[in-house]
Structure formats: C-alpha cells, structure tokens
Amino acid sequence: MKRRMTKSRTRIEPKMLRLLFLKSFILVYLCLISFTLFVFHWRPESLGAFIMSLEYSIRNASIYSYFTSFWQISRGFHFINQQLEKLRLSKYGRRKHGQEIRDLWVLHSRLSHMAERVNRIYGLQMLLSRLDYMAFSIIYGYVGILFLRSSLSALKLVGASIYFLRTVDFFLNDYICELTTRYQSQPKHRITEGKMSKEVD
Numbered sequence: 001m002k003r004r005m006t007k008s009r010t011r012i013e014p015k016m017l018r019l020l021f022l023k024s025f026i027l028v029y030l031c032l033i034s035f036t037l038f039v040f041h042w043r044p045e046s047l048g049a050f051i052m053s054l055e056y057s058i059r060n061a062s063i064y065s066y067f068t069s070f071w072q073i074s075r076g077f078h079f080i081n082q083q084l085e086k087l088r089l090s091k092y093g094r095r096k097h098g099q100e101i102r103d104l105w106v107l108h109s110r111l112s113h114m115a116e117r118v119n120r121i122y123g124l125q126m127l128l129s130r131l132d133y134m135a136f137s138i139i140y141g142y143v144g145i146l147f148l149r150s151s152l153s154a155l156k157l158v159g160a161s162i163y164f165l166r167t168v169d170f171f172l173n174d175y176i177c178e179l180t181t182r183y184q185s186q187p188k189h190r191i192t193e194g195k196m197s198k199e200v201d
C-alpha cells in the first residue's frame with residue numbers, strides 16, 4: 001500500500017497527521033511524567049512503584065500500538081476513496097481502469113479483514129484499559145474536588161495535566177475507530193459496483 005501511495009503521489013491528510021502527532025505527544029508526556037515522578041520520589045523500598053511505573057508505560061505503548069494500527073488502516077481506506085474518486089472523474093471509465101478498480105477492491109477487503117483482526121487481538125486489552133480509565137477518572141476527580149480550594153502547586157498542575165491528557169487519549173482511540181468506519185463505509189460510485197465487487201468475494 002505504501003508503494004502504491006508513493007507511486008500515485010498521494011499525501012497524508014493533514015487531519016490524520018495532527019491526530020498522530022497529538023497521540024505521540026501524549027504517549028511521550030505520560031511516560032516521561034511517570035518516570036520523572038519515580039526518580040524524584042525514589043526510596044530504597046519503592047521497587048514496587050518502579051514496577052508499576054514500568055507497567056503503566058508498557059500499557060500506554062500498547063494502546064498507542066492499537067491507535068497506530070487503526071491509523072494506518074484508516075489511511076488506507078482514505079487512499080482507496082481518493083483513487084476511486086479520481087477514476088470516477090476519469091474520461092476513460094471502467095473499461096480503461098478495470099484492473100485498477102479490482103486491485104482497489106482487493107485492498108479494501110484486506111484492510112477490512114485487518115481491522116477485524118486488530119479488534120480481536122486488542123479487544124480484551126482495550127476493555128480492561130477502558131475500565132482502568134473509568135476507575136482513574138473517578139479517583140482523580142474525587143481527589144481533585146478535595147484539593148480544589150487549596151493553594152496551587154506544581155504537583156497539582158502535573159496531576160491536572162495527566163487527567164486531561166488521559167481523557168484526550170481515550171477520545172482519540174474512539175475517534176480513530178469512528179474515522180476508520182467512516183472511510184470504510186464511504187459511499188462508492190457506480191464505477192465500483194456490480195461485477196467488480198463480486199470478484200472480491
């Protein structure tokens with residue numbers, strides 16, 4: 001797919017790049033904060049805290065992998081839609097571009113199977129992460145209410161930033177899934193219907 005995108009000189013949509021940069025920034029920030037808090041609060045008996053910090057970073061990296069998998073799939077569907085639109089506007093029509101249309105349908109089918117496979121692999125893990133986020137939101141929200149009237153400090157700003165970024169992080173996971181579904185089910189022109197779609201089956 002990457003070779004075909006390079007050959008067709010298709011650029012990545014700016015919105016997709018912004019999503020990837022934002023997700024990458026959140027991952028790096030959360031991992032750095034977790035490591036920094038451990039370093040500044042190090043004690044000989046805090047080995048358990050180090051293990052928890054490491055587990056937290058691995059979990060964030062795993063969620064990031066889930067996001068990037070769907071990001072690549074979404075990018076592929078978007079590429080297919082762009083190519084189909086070009087063929088629709090082409091004056092040669094189906095007869096000239098029949099093979100290319102068949103190749104795009106095959107790629108669409110493979111990306112759909114890949115999305116199903118990613119969901120099977122990460123399904124349980126994402127469910128547990130969502131439950132973890134719900135518990136995190138309740139605890140952090142309650143603690144935030146308790147210390148709302150106390151004086152501002154650097155630790156409170158860090159806590160607020162973690163709460164906000166984790167909320168954005170889970171929103172991005174839901175958004176990339178919704179975006180993938182939207183690109184996958186985008187209405188196709190009649191040039192891709194009929195015989196072309198049956199050949200994939």
